[in-house]
Amino acid sequence: MNRDEAKEILLRYRPGTRDAEEPDVRAALELARQDAALAAWLAAHAAFQESARTQFRAVPVPAELKTRILAARQRRQRIIWFRSPALWAAAASIALLLSLAFWWTQPREDLTFTGYRERMVRTVLREYSIQFLSPDLGAIRSYLVAQNVHADYVIPKGLEQVRGYGCSVMSWQNRKVAMVCFEPAAGEQLYLFVAEQVEVPGAPASPSPRFQRVNRLTTAAWTNGGKLYVLAGEGDEAALAKFLKP
Secondary structure: OOHHHHHHHHOOOOOOOHHHHOHHHHHHHHHHHHOHHHHHHHHHHHHHHHHHHHHHHHOOOOOOHHHHHHHHHHHOOOOOHHHOHHHHHHHHHHHHHHHHHHHHHOOOOOOOHHHHHHHHHHHHHOOOOOOEEOOOHHHHHHHHHHOOOOOOOOOOHHHHOOOEEEEEEEEEOOEEEEEEEEEEEOOEEEEEEEEEHHHOOOOOOOOOOEEEEEOOEEEEEEEEOOEEEEEEEOOOHHHHHHHHOO
16 A cells, blocks of 8 residues: 555544544554654644534524424425525535535645655655566566556567566556566666556657656656556666667
8 A cells, every 4th residue: 555545544544533434444544543744644634534524513404494404394295495595505605515524525636747756756765665576587577467557568689688686566546556666786776657648648749758857866768659657777778778779
């Protein structure tokens, strides 16, 4: 489970309830205890939820509401509620709070290609687990076929000669991303991320690689056959470019 998957689960989490007994919630809360950024987000989210509950409780109930309901049951006539200014005010207050809750829970990260590239790099720079370990590139592709995630990727000739290390299935805005890891030398790794080009706004539209330094890694990005490829590794542009030779 990564940070974004944990956030999706914790958006439905209600502190002080039995939600914490659910296995996926427990796992997300455990990750929050280990991840300072996720813990800060959870604290802010919980504070907002408590504030929203407090404001909901503060919405005044029209004094005539109970009388109107009982009268309607006796007369078996529908209450024309929209003629009540008090009910209109209550409905407007609830709508405002729901709008604020929706705004608060929307992702605030950069959803363009730049944000995607930075997220992928951050993920491999912090501690994470390879879901399938194998030096065999064919076995790696077979695993991704079984996971139904971008197994039809095409890699440059330079990478075809590099020993594999493994792969993982990652997530970007609830869409799957394939990550193939290569091991060109002992202790050295290259990461190839494969996604659908249309799912990443602002993705480069050229098959020619575009280089950019991101954090401690150099990245190269290009598109081919509707797929977006981002290759990341240590070293400079020249060190990465040798793996991209056709």
